[in-house]
Amino acid sequence: MNEQQKCRTESPSLFSYLPDELIPAILVRLPVRSLLRFKSVCKSWHSLISDPKFGKSHYDLAAAPTHRCLTKGNDSEIESIDVDAASLHNSESCVVKLKFPLPPPRIRYWVHGPNLPSDVEFVGSCRGFVLVAYPQGDVFVWNPSTGEQRRIADDLDEMIDLYPIGFGYDRSADDYLLVLMQVIHLNFYDSYPDEVANVHTIIRLFSMKTNSWFDQEGTYAQYVDMGSADLKIAAFLNDALHWLVTSYETKLHVIIAFHLVQRNLTEIPLPQVLVTELKKKFWYSLRVIGECLSLCYPGYPGIKDSTAEIWMMKDYKVQTSWTKLFVFSTCNLPRNAIHPICFTKHGELFCSYGSGGLMIADDKGWHLLDESTKWPEPHMVFDEDRECMLPYGLYRESLLSLPNDFQQENEDDQLMISLVETSEDDK
Structure with missing residues (x-):
């Protein structure tokens, strides 16, 4: 049998x-x-x-497909919430406890003793994999569904703090890529305005398939980052990674898109009504919501009548398709700010507020899923540079595995060395 x-x-x-x-x-x-x-x-x-x-x-x-949201728990625990569950209003019934991929002991013990550091960040997600960044620069690609994980060996601490970063999939090569967009840092732009003219945009990529870094050849326009931490995290859509930056030439904010298959860099215009306001600090963040690029204004902390709004680009790269889709009052929420995450299959908007509390909203109002989060923790206080720090990660459940060509090459090399050594012994 x-x-x-x-x-x-x-x-x-x-x-x-x-x-x-x-x-x-x-x-x-x-x-x-x-x-x-x-x-x-x-x-x-x-x-x-x-x-x-x-x-x-x-x-x-x-x-x-099942989509889940990761939120930070205590110590080394993390909560994974099924955002499409019928029982979402009773969040406890759709929550699964997971363990983070642990960093090396030197990082884990150095930062917060034996427990997981509380300021771990979700840097991006693609096809079921989540890019997780730890303090001091350790970065993991992790599939929360299967537990598969792989550490990116290089120390990325300084790069992640300085440059826009993204994680996506190159379907032409069946490869997952970590992309660093080395642009002009805002502080450098403000402090040394005469020297930034010589700073060029460099695109660096890390291939999960070959386990190596390489620079993308080409000459690109100059851009300045936006200064805010969450704006350094890319939105992945239509085979491209997207960031909000400032054009050095026009001094206006713009979306740039790096296509992972074609390996080219293009610009996508913002809504015309927002272009006229770009002389002021740009408080919007870039998301993918409902399979569309979306600009999300979280509301302004401390303003009594603060409102949040969402602009959605319904036709990709078509400026006239930008539509103001939602406007919410945030006056009764902690810090008067929300961060839209995704639509549920029931048509509700799943959001984060404060330092990680969760809520759902629709045309009838909003409902808090976790009313225990009153105010941000001290280390999560919203300030001018990190006003949109996002303690969540959205991913789709999958059974996919990471490519491991480099592991096979290493095994082949070891086999060849073993055969050579055996041959020498026979002599």
Whole structure:
């Protein structure tokens, strides 16, 4: 009796009359969390569900993808919330406790003793993977669904603080890329205005497939970063990473898009009504909401009648398609500010407020999911440079695995060394 037949024999009520080739066709359409449980049914199912090819097929064919939001818990715990759950108003029933990928001991103990540092940041997400940055520069690519993780070896602490960063997928090479956009730092621009003319834009990429850095060749226009920490984090959409920056030539704020397949850098205009206001500090942040680029104004801390608003670009790269979609009063929220995350499948807007409290909003008003968060913690206080610090990460559940060509190359190299050494011993 083969393993597949044994599996069917052990579960007669479900699979006694199903052809062997039909079982993968059924499994590939089930939710990720169900499949992770089904890996323990039998060896053949474990092998099938663990196969990277099955993971890719599942991602492409999933009938109802599940999106979850990561929020920081205590110590080394993190909460993963199903934003599409019917019981979202009762958030406890849709929360799963996870463990962060742990940094090396020197980082973990140096910063906060044996516990996870509380200021870990979610830098981006793509196809089920989340880019997690720890204090002192350690960066991990992590799949919260499967637990797979990989540390990017280089010390990125200074680069992450200085430059816009993004994480996305190059489908032409089946590769996940970390991108650093080395532009003019705002403080340098303010302090040394005569010297910035010689500072050129450099695009650096880290390939998860080859485990190496390389610079993208080309001459690019000059840009200045916006100064705010969350504006350094890219929005990934349509194979491109997007940032809000300032054009050095025009002195106006603009969206830049770096296409990961075509490897070119283009500009996307802001709504015309906002372009006229760019002489002032730009308080909007860039998000992908409802599969569209969106500009989100969180509300202004300390203003009694503060309101938040969302602009959405309904037709990609078409300036006239920018539409003001929502306006919310934030006068009764901590710090008078919200940060939209995504739409739920029920048409509600899932948001973060304060230092990590969660809420949902629609045309009838808003409802807090966690009323225990009254005010930001001391280290999360909103200030001029970090007024939009975001303690959350949105991701889609997936069974995908990271490419590991460099690991195979290392194994091949080790095998060759072993064969050479054996040959020398034989002599």
